[in-house]
Amino acid sequence: MQDPLLNLAGYLLRRASSAALAELNARLAPLDLRHADVAMLMLAEAWPGLTQSAAGRVLGIQRANMVPFVEHLERRGLLRRRQVDRRSQALELTRSGRMLLKRARRVVSAHEAALLGRVPPGLRPVVVPVLTALWQGGALRDVQRRVRGPSAG
């Protein structure tokens, strides 16, 4: 009798995700970063002027939880808050944030290579398409809409 869970996409998704996450966090530990920190830094670099709550929507982190999260990155001197109007603040990388992100990027690349390396070569090209499809058909569209604001949808 074999494990009945091993044929369930949902179960495999959870186990694969949790294993990959633990591995990435271990790889990032020497930089004193967690996976979410890197995601935030990458996002801040790619989307200059991105607002704190907009970043939360993209990353799937609630406004309330963004406060201590961003505070922590700011206290480490990796991120800066710039007032956009009197209630919104844009997130920007500091020079030190950009330098650390450069190193983090190499760690992430190695991690990605390790992940892909576990997949039979013939299946590698479909990994990202499959995961993208599994994460809602309309994940990309959702993100775009959310960044513009829920009322703009």
Next chain:
Amino acid sequence: MQDPLLNLAGYLLRRASSAALAELNARLAPLDLRHADVAMLMLAEAWPGLTQSAAGRVLGIQRANMVPFVEHLERRGLLRRRQVDRRSQALELTRSGRMLLKRARRVVSAHEAALLGRVPPGLRPVVVPVLTALWQGGALRDVQRRVRGPSAG
């Protein structure tokens, strides 16, 4: 400028997993079950005589965390503990556990169908192989070894 995270398998894995998990938990809510409960029930049914700590190894749950987890299922009358020797106890479904599992299985199947349904038909056959590969190349072997006990590897 587009989201640089959307090309990262690790990121997509995490988002897809978290979305799927939330969806499954919502589907299971009417049965007052969480995803891990169902995994435990399915495992107990498939592997009669499975020990509590062996179940923890299969599910990736630490011994310490198995205690309140199993206790909860036992208090609900879904699971029973049978003493194997004076330190090990096998987990068995009760009649009520088997009945609830039957309903849970239908929910899981619907969830699986929804997940797969988001994937373009041509890619569906590779979903499970891709996820299995991403969850370590040797996940299956690992589980087998862990069930027999670490010293038996």
Next chain:
DNA sequence: TATTGTTATACTCTATAACTATA
């Protein structure tokens, strides 16, 4: 009237250390 940032809070999940009793 809706949104931003914020505080406070609670709940789930996970991780570690230590203990006992047994194999």
Next chain:
DNA sequence: TATAGTTATAGAGTATAACAATA
């Protein structure tokens, strides 16, 4: 000597409700 179950505890991550200030 290693393992099973247990207790206690701490840390993430996440969720909700509410509030003031602002758009």
